[in-house]
Amino acid sequence: MCPKTVVQNKIIREEKKDLILRTALKVFAQEGYHASSVNKIADKANISKGLIYNYFESKEDLLNNIVSNIMDRYMEKYPPIDSIPNDSHIEYFIDQSFEFILEDKARAKLLFALTAQSIVMDLMTKITMQKAEPFMNNVMNFFEIKKYDDPEGMMHYFFSTLEGVQLHVTFNPLYPIDKVKKILKKQFLKS
Amino acid sequence: MCPKTVVQNKIIREEKKDLILRTALKVFAQEGYHASSVNKIADKANISKGLIYNYFESKEDLLNNIVSNIMDRYMEKYPPIDSIPNDSHIEYFIDQSFEFILEDKARAKLLFALTAQSIVMDLMTKITMQKAEPFMNNVMNFFEIKKYDDPEGMMHYFFSTLEGVQLHVTFNPLYPIDKVKKILKKQFLKS
């Protein structure tokens, strides 16, 4: 009754899928995964409930897709890990860490909310380990080269500090982002 | 007229209430508030569903009681705020921050999970503001006295770092707690 060309359909599929993902991200971030109903997502996306199940197997599948996308996007932020990291690598990583949060705060909110929940823990840790672990070693080398007493401790301290700052940037609208960024760089670079 | 066990009843009530609170805290921390059913809490506490409603008005009331207790316990950790803070005040606060997490990780997990969700935001921020804000000012003075270029930025950097470390301690069982604590103190004290 409503024939479309194959190409048109493909485009529509991609657009709709993306619309659903973006809408769901917003809703999940705002209310939390469990408190968000599929109905609400459908309403906010101006589509029907049923259509969501045309693109995703379940509500949980939808969440997994979102998380997967976020993690992919986060991984891209890592500097190349094939060479020994220098100051500019670390500076780049610091900058990217801020940018990731500021690009999309809903995304960041959701990520922090999920960190504390067991529901996607496995998925997240699996993805993280793949890329994060080698980079952690690199950062440890970086502090070793810089002659720090305890490179392993420093590495953990570095990541903890960065994530703490990200947390505050995400949830505190009045956070003095640039001031703290400057301090961060003074602490870890050029010393 | 012919009172029976009024004292015994009081003891029973106290113990049961505490049992419910402790069990609910565990379950909420593990699965998140919305994903935890009252049924599951009752099962884990080996009591009936109905009994929970004998002690708490609703699931949300139960959460509020837990959060309230946690916040009370957290507030005690703050050093006195009536004098200008010195190194030993700050060191005390750092130590207490670690202790608070290590005392009860379920409690810490729940607290981080709730921070990201808006469920009990009001209750938490209200309590926090009362004690946290004056202490934040004190810490700013501390960095001012220490002749830092940007005391406000440093203050935020300090709290962010501390919370980032707390986050990692809470969720990473392999975190090198003592190493990072030593680094933390080197960073913010003595200089």
Added chain:
Amino acid sequence: MCPKTVVQNKIIREEKKDLILRTALKVFAQEGYHASSVNKIADKANISKGLIYNYFESKEDLLNNIVSNIMDRYMEKYPPIDSIPNDSHIEYFIDQSFEFILEDKARAKLLFALTAQSIVMDLMTKITMQKAEPFMNNVMNFFEIKKYDDPEGMMHYFFSTLEGVQLHVTFNPLYPIDKVKKILKKQFLKS
């Protein structure tokens, strides 16, 4: 531990039973039987929940006792049915009908509420039939003697009218009771 004499106990039992019945009547009348909880009755009577079950087998048993008492009280209002009814009999019955309502409006409210419900229908109709039916025949005779065209119709009309007035007296606080009573008597007596 709290010994009492046999006589004391008997008196206490009677008083407590009556207290429960009176309190339950009030609560049932106000909220309806199903919406009234045993807890509320116990609270309003300043006794414990458990005590009610010491005197009555169940909530429904409590209701049945109340209804039974009300019906007994109502039955007493009927004039003697062994003689042919005359004007003074009927006038007496009209007066008693008003008095029954005005004596205790909660009781009247409950009775009307229950009329429409199936829960105590059987109990009420059984009791009613025993005393009411012979009196209905008497009233029919009364209208026959008065040479009415349709004594049976008149009898039904008489009882319907009386119950309609009772209904309004019960639920309308502004009802002109005396005026209507006068009209009632003019309609059915001395003609």
Added chain:
Amino acid sequence: MCPKTVVQNKIIREEKKDLILRTALKVFAQEGYHASSVNKIADKANISKGLIYNYFESKEDLLNNIVSNIMDRYMEKYPPIDSIPNDSHIEYFIDQSFEFILEDKARAKLLFALTAQSIVMDLMTKITMQKAEPFMNNVMNFFEIKKYDDPEGMMHYFFSTLEGVQLHVTFNPLYPIDKVKKILKKQFLKS
């Protein structure tokens, strides 16, 4: 974009909503509002419990819809109130009062049950006052014109009588409806 059965859906919705309303009316009338479970209504309507909540916000909303419908239907029965009522107006109202009961006894049962309960009192009295009060004044005028000693008393007597008869017609299957109707008219008309 490819609308399918928007008209069919509307028809289905109308029919289902009506089915639910009719079934709920029957159940409420038989057992009373509080004693009727949503489950039972669903069973009797051969639908799932959940579907009811697709059409009505709550059990109470369902009741309000039913009452609203009944009151609308009842209001239509009133004769026009813009002119001074004469015998034919009053006769029409008497006839309509009978018809309203005989049309649907479940409806009448529910209405009497609710009168005695405070559940939807507000809704009912608000609607009633709008149409009933002016009509009551009209009836008072009617008795004034007829030179009755106490028009106000008569008016109340008239409505009480009518409601008493309605009550008996509703609950007594053997009530001599036509006989009493004839008597009613003889009492209030022609004189």
Added chain:
DNA sequence: GATGAATGAGAGTTCATTCAT
């Protein structure tokens, strides 16, 4: 006689998911 902690069946309600159209 009197208490109230405890139970568990069942209430109203929500919501992820299915499927006919």
Added chain:
DNA sequence: CATGAATGAACTCTCATTCAT
């Protein structure tokens, strides 16, 4: 591709009833 009526399991919560004390 798209809809939304329909389902039913699972949720939060209530309450009549029991029983150790």
